[in-house]
Amino acid sequence: MTRELIRFDALACRRSTRLLWRGVGGQLAAGEALHVTGANGIGKSSLIRILADLLPAAHGTVRRDGRIAMIDEAHALDRDMTVGHALAFWAKVDGMGRDKVAGALASLHIGHLADVPVRFLSTGQRKRAGLARLLVSSASLWLLDEPGNGLDRDGLALLEQLMANHRASGGAVLLASHLPLAVDGAKTLDLSAHQPVGEDIWGPA
Numbered sequence: 114m115t116r117e118l119i120r121f122d123a124l125a126c127r128r129s130t131r132l133l134w135r136g137v138g139g140q141l142a143a144g145e146a147l148h149v150t151g152a153n154g155i156g157k158s159s160l161i162r163i164l165a166d167l168l169p170a171a172h173g174t175v176r177r178d179g180r181i182a183m184i185d186e187a188h189a190l191d192r193d194m195t196v197g198h199a200l201a202f203w204a205k206v207d208g209m210g211r212d213k214v215a216g217a218l219a220s221l222h223i224g225h226l227a228d229v230p231v232r233f234l235s236t237g238q239r240k241r242a243g244l245a246r247l248l249v250s251s252a253s254l255w256l257l258d259e260p261g262n263g264l265d266r267d268g269l270a271l272l273e274q275l276m277a278n279h280r281a282s283g284g285a286v287l288l289a290s291h292l293p294l295a296v297d298g299a300k301t302l303d304l305s306a307h308q309p310v311g312e313d314i315w316g317p318a
């Protein structure tokens with residue numbers, strides 16, 4: 114049987130006093146992808162943060178099997194370290210060798226930036242370094258919040274390839290993206306179908 118990496122049921126999300134969505138569920142098994150859709154502000158990032166255990170759900174359950182890696186606008190790389198050292202930190206956190214770092218940088222076509230401080234990177238270079246962090250992690254589930262933002266055409270093609278490779282090697286990908294990305298056979302979760310109506314807007318308690 115295919116290994117299930119995450120399952121979430123009956124989730125609801127509240128930010129401040131406002132209920133954004135409710136009744137959200139889904140699951141991802143090894144090799145699968147799920148594309149979360151919906152308009153700006155509907156709560157896609159909030160869902161990703163709930164799944165990553167960074168934000169409490171107002172209701173519902175999340176069950177994960179295995180490690181997760183998340184990328185969003187905050188790229189989680191120390192600005193004062195070189196790119197190589199910043200990634201090595203994550204490689205160590207994830208228990209993998211430093212040689213992984215060079216391979217990951219090469220995969221993202223930024224091997225020449227290994228000795229450059231993170232704070233000097235351009236927007237797209239920072240995004241590529243963030244994607245390299247996925248590669249040095251041993252996470253099976255990738256949670257990707259707008260992973261294509263700031264990437265050029267070559268970068269977007271690399272991102273599509275990375276996601277395909279990850280799935281082919283038994284990982285899974287959950288992403289929110291306004292950019293059209295080729296993600297073969299991805300399931301879709303449209304949060305607009307889960308917005309509360311009428312008095313429901315203040316629940317659940």
Ligand SMILES: Nc1ncnc2c1ncn2[C@@H]1O[C@H](COP(=O)(O)OP(=O)(O)OP(=O)(O)O)[C@@H](O)[C@H]1O
Pocket residue numbers: 128129133151152153154155156157158159160
């Ligand atoms: N820390 C916070 N406190 C209160 N409200 C917040 C907080 N963070 C986000 N929100 C609100 O929650 C709602 C959902 O935000 P979220 O970033 O999850 O949406 P999104 O679907 O990812 O949007 P986008 O497509 O623009 O990235 C927005 O109305 C936002 O203003």
